[in-house]
Amino acid sequence: MTQIQEIFDLYDTMEKKNIMLSFKGDMSSELLSSILLIIERKLDLFGESAKVKKRMFNILVECLQNLHHHIERPPEGSGEDTPSVIVMVAKNVTGYSIITGNFVLTNNADMLKERLEEINGMTKDEVKDLYKSVLANGKMSEKGGGGLGMIDIARKSGEKLEFGFIPFANGSSFFSLNVKVKQD
């Protein structure tokens, strides 16, 4: 396959999937601010309701800050050696999707998986109560550890979280998360 073809295929995929923004690399504080600004402007341009704009902004902040705090090196032999994450924001018929991907240590992956399954098994009111109880009593780990952040993402989204893990050698797993925000 020629390089030109690859570029077009990438463009075509992004076009067909209505990707509003896509980034792969290191999630710095400055980049995080820029992404928030871009998405805010695009949602304004779409004439999106204030409620959906706020939800999108809130969830995006939590997702990007998770990536910022939990950035891990890709496993050896994957052809990369710098810490790197992927983030995409897509528009679909019912609303929006915020998609993230990053490497996590497999030990943490197991904890995270358990946590996410627990949240997904809860009703909206139970998620709300869990948020309140973790806020009031729960000691967050230094890096958050999928604590309040994930609960808040689930609460604001109101939809089940889609997620998956691809295990790699050397105790590393690729974690992907798809958070949906429905329009009114």
Next chain:
Amino acid sequence: MENISIDGTPKTPTVNFNSESGVLLIKGRSIPENSIDFYKPLFQWIDTYAQSAKDKTEVHMQLEYFNTSSSKCILDVFKKLEQIKKAGKDVSVIWHYEEDDEDMLEAGEDYDAIIDIDFDMVKVEEL
């Protein structure tokens, strides 16, 4: 004691803490990556203020957005204010939210449920 007057940025709120009037204001966005760095001086100010607090302290919260890392710090601000109330002083929180922002109203209700201070929920057109 010195009052606190901090201008807002895209990631941190405007803060005005006035020890003479007993009026404390936090307004805007609170989404820093490291919230403790931002809130630490505010905690210290409240600790000092608590030693000679006004009979009536009014806290105006006018937040547009806050992240979960700030939510813990905001809780700690309220916990310190709760101590002032426990010492016999009058403390109230006026929690502002935009009319279409039920998430912000719920956030205020969460704090109201956790903290033993009177919360006044005030709906505004725009913050």
